[in-house]
Amino acid sequence: MRKRLRRARRRLRTAGVDYFRGGAADWPVLCALALLVPLMIVLNIWIPDWAPPTALVLPILAGALLLRPGSLVVLYALAALGLSAESVIHTGQRVASENPEAYVYGVTPGAAGVGGLLLAQFRARVGVPWWGGSTMLFDLRERLRVQSRVPALPAGWHADMALRPAGGQSFSGDFVVAARTGPGQRLLEVVLADVSGKGMDAGSRALLLSGAFGGLVGSLPAHDFLPAANGYLLRQSWEEGFATAVHLVLDLDTGEYELLSAGHLPGMQRLAGAGRWEVKEAEGPLLGIYDGAKFDGVRGRLNRGDVLMLCTDGMVEAPGRDLAEGMDRLMGEADRLVPGGAPGSGAGAAAALIETVARDINDDRAVLLLWRD
CATH class of the missing domain: 1.20.58 (Methane Monooxygenase Hydroxylase; Chain G, domain 1)
Structure with missing residues (x-):
């Protein structure tokens, strides 16, 4: 006893x-x-x-x-x-x-x-004491925001990112991890991920994954990142352990890039010369579903005046609306807000896109814009 x-x-x-x-x-x-x-x-x-x-x-x-x-x-x-x-x-x-x-x-x-x-x-x-819990959550939220910032880019390159959690909460299932890597930091690596669930329900898993992804970015070759992230999610054994992610590797000297996707929405590139949008869709399963998943990338090039847009499904999904229709609407609105070519053009466009296109506040929404002038 x-x-x-x-x-x-x-x-x-x-x-x-x-x-x-x-x-x-x-x-x-x-x-x-x-x-x-x-x-x-x-x-x-x-x-x-x-x-x-x-x-x-x-x-x-x-x-x-x-x-x-x-x-x-x-x-x-x-x-x-x-x-x-x-x-x-x-x-x-x-x-x-x-x-x-x-x-x-x-x-x-x-x-x-x-x-x-x-x-x-x-x-x-x-x-934790009563005053420590709020302080800890505030610190975690700020660390997540700092980690989501796109690092300073060389002259001629611009980036704009906005994220809105579901229901106006402080934590989101969507997050961004970005870093300058490679010899002379000539590469920009960006990971835009969407954890299953939304708002506070997915916030704790998003915090854990953002730290893990931040440690993997730049530490592994580009083609090894998503397999390593997939293995990490499988080891967690979460009930809702899947996530989608898109991994961008951009050469800031030449403008050449590669997109690798894990069940994520395709990237969208606005071609300044042709005046139209082009969908860049890579192949790959969701993260955390099965081991040994293969991820095939798609390559492209950002020329002067071009815009590359990445987003999560909260930007294009709506009840009764097809996904392709939502993407068309997003690209049409981006045409108005992100006119390529002029230095600094498009500043604040990511937040404006969320406010005008993704009005459903019951889902996490994130959008990233990269352009070259």
Whole structure:
């Protein structure tokens, strides 16, 4: 029996929830909050207009934010005793059924206590303080944004990228990884990926994959990147472990490029000389479906005035509309917003495309534009 209790205790500690004790770090905070309880009672007796019985909500909420569940239960017990003492002092009755006000005094602190305990349990499972969780998420979001920026390009080259998570959330299943690689950093490698799911549901997997993809880009030959990414997803054994991705390798000296795709939408190139768009579709299965997948690329060249556009399915998919129709609409709108040729033309065009073409805010949307003048 003792061995089972020890094993259960170790499991709880591993999960970040220690219900058997609050931890030494909690004692100073617990003592300070415990002293507030009798202080609230005294204030309620002498100046009830300034310190009503429901003022016990203050130490309860403070404890929910600062204490572990074990210490919080101790504080709640003290608060319950203090609330009972207030009721007895004010009414002179010990039977709550004879004192309707006792119910009013207890409902608000009781509801706050239940909510606070649930909050403390969640915090303990995560294993970070209440102020640290938001800071950590903010830091992760900013790191993802920094990693998604296209590095500085040589004169004559321009890039514009925009990403909008589903529902206006902070995290998205779409992400971009870009880096200058090769001898003299003459190559630009860009990976635009779309993880299964959307918004916060796919955000955690997108964060993990963006870090992994960022480590692979430039560390492997171009044709080895997607097979390595596919193997990485298979090793995760996620229930929704698939993703689509397009890998662009662009020579910034000559303008020649190669697109490799893993079940992703084709690239679209606007030919300045012909004044039309050309679809660049590479062959390859989704990432994370089966081992040994092969990815065949398609080659092209960006001449002066040409524009290359990459996007995720949120830009072209819509209920009742064919995918090809959505791509035609996107290319037509891009003709208006991205006139090639002039230095700096098209700045902000990616965000404008999302606002005008992809109005469905219930899906992640990302678009990347590269052009040469």
